[in-house]
Amino acid sequence: MPSVLNDPDLGTHGYVHLADVKIHYVAQGDETKPLMLFVHGFPEFWYSWRFQLREFKNDYRVVAIDMRGYGDSDKPSGVANYQMSKLVTDLKQIIPALGYRSCVLVGLDWGAVIARIFASKHPHMVDKLITMNCPRPDIIHNYLETHMFELKKVWYILFFQVPFLPELMLLVNDMKLMETTMAGPNGNLTVGTLSTEDMEAYKYALSRPGAATAVIDYYRAFIRFPPRKISKISCPLLVIWGCKDMILDRDMSAAAAAVVDNQTVKYIEEAGHWVMMDTPDIVNKHMRDFLK
Template structure:
């Protein structure tokens, strides 16, 4: 039948077809990973399970020019959150939400840049870094994470903020903006489309399904944690340094100290399970019941993003019922704010200064 697809099936069949697809692809990803692990054991048995001992934090994580390390305990969950803050108290709040597999340090360039005008707060999300990491997988449902952000804004003494999110932090930022529109004055998203666009696009485009294969692989217990840690976190390192997925721009590549900062955080006991548990709950509030984003929005995208296809960026426009600006950065990878920090900062400044002329507020 012309135009026939999973989207034309009755609701119950569509749901069943979706879950068959999810678990089938999960099994395929797991088998692929298992083959890679077995090859590694056969070829480099003595190195496969070797890990460097990382007990001392690299100096860059305590650089006073990046800001002050702080902690806040929120009422709803009782969890203690870690964040780094720069800029004077009382200035407008700019809240930064990192992606996977990252932590507050991914915003080091923005902490320096925006502290002149904002109280800039780079958060460690639930389960990441020095923030508490519940062991129960259900504690990472998106509903819980969204409430985290609202309570953190309240605990910091603010009612509104400029909300900035990258990758998985972008997903969370979209949902916060949808659920608590009164709290978000301006929304800046890097490298992630509106969640409704993502869920529809991934099922219609096999190429994006393949690029998002890790979502399905992460549904498995313990095995993804193992794969990310073998060969002294080689897979983890490759995400940021390989030609296919990493930062390749000269002068912006990870220094040895930058990489060690990431490895120090994620090599701590149990440090991978919290971040992966976010993905194990990705479908907890999808598909969305509400879609509209009502505040001015800037969406930044890397032309060479290895994980999300640029076609989703333009499709996001329909869900923003206010001024919407899209900028696709030439030769940029998925790790935008670290790949091209000067350009990203300039685009954010321009948006914050100019969008008032377009705002429908």
């Protein structure tokens, strides 16, 4: 295991046992403080929230999870195990398993999609919601229908429906595809944001047995089991958007305003898709201002 994953300043490792999976998490902060729960996206794991774990540990019980299929969490086989209803149910079980009734919920990418649906279905369990660089799933679908030029950017969603080959593509050549996508010259992070040790941590997480198939099964399940239309989000919502995202257009960020009672959008021009790693100081300030 890469040494950066055992940094005691990031917190302690633990597990919660849910109805059908075991979920790994890293936690920091006083357990009597409110819960701030972090949900990552593809192809990540809990470590993506390292800057926020350090920033908010004095004010919250900060917990970053490995979603099912990722990192040290269980990786059940079968596409059906990664449909949205399962992922939302995981969050519903995780919060009380950690000893809380509600939380400040923070998500990026797939984590943002899941967090939005969860907040709409279980509003009493979300005090405030913060999402980054991914809108609601129905907004993605509708936006792509009317912005056909975006389709060439998301070709990988269709490619991921193919059996076996996507997994092979992710893993070959020492996971060069993930490395260039995240931190290459044309990647979604500013060059130099990830150290060599950081990149090794991401490779380590994706190399766990069954992980490559599980993380791609999120995309397969999204097509085979599309989520139903979700209800209006009633809790305050902060959307943080890195405008150098190579895949998702910034116009998507505000497109859901009509189905949110109280939405604030903050654009960060110099940040890419993984905005919380690219410009952590700016992201943390926006979060603090919102949480006040």
